[in-house]
Amino acid sequence: MASKSVGFLGCGKIGKALLAHLTSRGDHTIGFIQDPNFVNDCDAACPIVAEFDESVCRADLVVECASGEVLKSNYAHYLRFADMVVFSMSAFSDTDFAEKTFEVCRANNTRIYFPHGAILGxxxxxxxxxxxxxxxxxxxxxxxxxxxxxxxxxxxxxxxxxxxxxxxxxxxxxxxxxxxxxxxxxxxxxxxxxxxxxxxxxxxxxxxxxxxxxxxxxxxxxxxxxSGQYTPLSACGSLDRILGGDAKHQFV
Ligand SMILES: NC(=O)c1ccc[n+]([C@@H]2O[C@H](COP(=O)([O-])OP(=O)(O)OC[C@H]3O[C@@H](n4cnc5c(N)ncnc54)[C@H](O)[C@@H]3O)[C@@H](O)[C@H]2O)c1
Structure with missing residues (x-):
């Protein structure tokens, strides 16, 4: 399985749980963290930026766990070259925004993953x-x-x-x-x-x-x-399923 680079747009409770999980897996790299308030109490060794910076914010997969507004301001940068996992799904009630994101995905052959987050099914x-x-x-x-x-x-x-x-x-x-x-x-x-x-x-x-x-x-x-107790756990499971790996069994 090819190693992938994962970037973070927002890195608070959900982001830090994913960061720790990826670090413990050890088979993928952390590309960058974009978060103006990021407190590096978890020894993150990747570049950390307050705003999108084309020279730094490179990854195969970008996890948005910030807010709908942050997603709306940044999706067009990322979906040009990376897939995204989006936790702030409320943003998709804006039909114009939803259409634009799907259009950028179609044009660039990228995709959006909607994780099950706090619920299931x-x-x-x-x-x-x-x-x-x-x-x-x-x-x-x-x-x-x-x-x-x-x-x-x-x-x-x-x-x-x-x-x-x-x-x-x-x-x-x-x-x-x-x-x-x-x-x-x-x-x-x-x-x-x-x-x-x-x-x-x-x-x-x-x-x-x-x-x-x-x-x-x-x-x-x-x-x-x-975010409640379950969401960081479910976020790690969703990321594992997206990245793939050597799991001997999987629920699909
Ligand atoms: N889909 C679901 O089931 C589900 C469940 C829980 C939370 N959420 C959503 O996921 C998102 C993250 O949740 P959380 O609990 O990790 O929140 P959190 O508040 O712990 O983290 C949000 C992070 O976004 C950062 N941020 C703020 N402005 C930013 C900007 N301009 N650019 C980049 N980062 C910025 C903050 O500094 C913070 O670190 C929220 O939108 C929340 O509503 C979704």
Whole structure:
């Protein structure tokens, strides 16, 4: 298997978990880190830049784990020569942006990977998308995670997923993921609940269509920031599957 170079656009909680994982694998290289606030408490030995720099930011695969806005400002640099893994999927509710990224991929023979992130089952939902008629996702997080100060449990958003993503771009990436894999941002229904008594990020997903019904109930302990306990683990698994390797068995 050929060794690949992996670059990072944003390197906070998810990025550092991936960095440590790649370093422990040892069979691929870290090309660069682009992050204006990067704190090098993990002995990263690659070039570190605050902004895109053509002479430094070279890699076969670039992992975006910053924000939708950062992705929008940088995707065109990277998709010209590298594949990307994108964690800030909320950005794809912007139809113009989505079309432009796919166009850059087509023109340059590059691709975007959407990781399953904080949830699971995106592959199965994507496989069933042609027969799906309904998709719903309900997320419960603490007010702190949502950037609020509610003292009582309350529904803070109910409606289509496009609106959820607009209101909570950093906390509704899983809603965007379900919409992208399934029936889109306008038909997917989203509910977001702020609950001061919860210490988890939980996602209840119901998807149905012709002869099909899936229900997924996913809970992950909340940590500081927006990403729960599970996301860094799932991110490492997704990266392994993209890079390939000598795993003796794989779930596909
Ligand atoms: N798809 C999912 O299921 C899922 C799950 C969790 C988080 N996320 C998303 O993934 C992203 C990263 O999450 P995280 O927990 O690692 O966040 P984090 O806050 O720990 O890290 C974000 C990093 O981006 C950096 N950054 C800020 N401005 C930048 C810029 N202009 N250029 C480059 N980097 C910049 C920050 O300095 C920080 O290091 C967020 O958008 C988050 O909403 C997605």
């Amino acid at each position: 995106l592959d199965g939902i994507f496989d069933a998308r042609e027969v799906l008629s309904s998709a719903e996702i309900e997320t419960v997080k603490s007010p702190k995670t949502l950037g609020r100060d509610d003292r009582e449990r309350r529904v803070v958003y109910a409606g289509d997923t496009r609106g959820a993503v607009e209101m909570f771009p950093r906390n509704a990436n899983v809603h965007a993921a379900i919409a992208l894999a399934g029936i889109g941002f306008d038909k997917t229904r989203s509910t977001i609940i702020s609950d001061p008594d919860t210490d988890t990020n939980s996602h209840a997903i119901s998807v149905s269509g012709d002869g099909i019904e899936f229900k997924l109930d996913i809970r992950s302990r909340a940590t500081s920031g927006v």
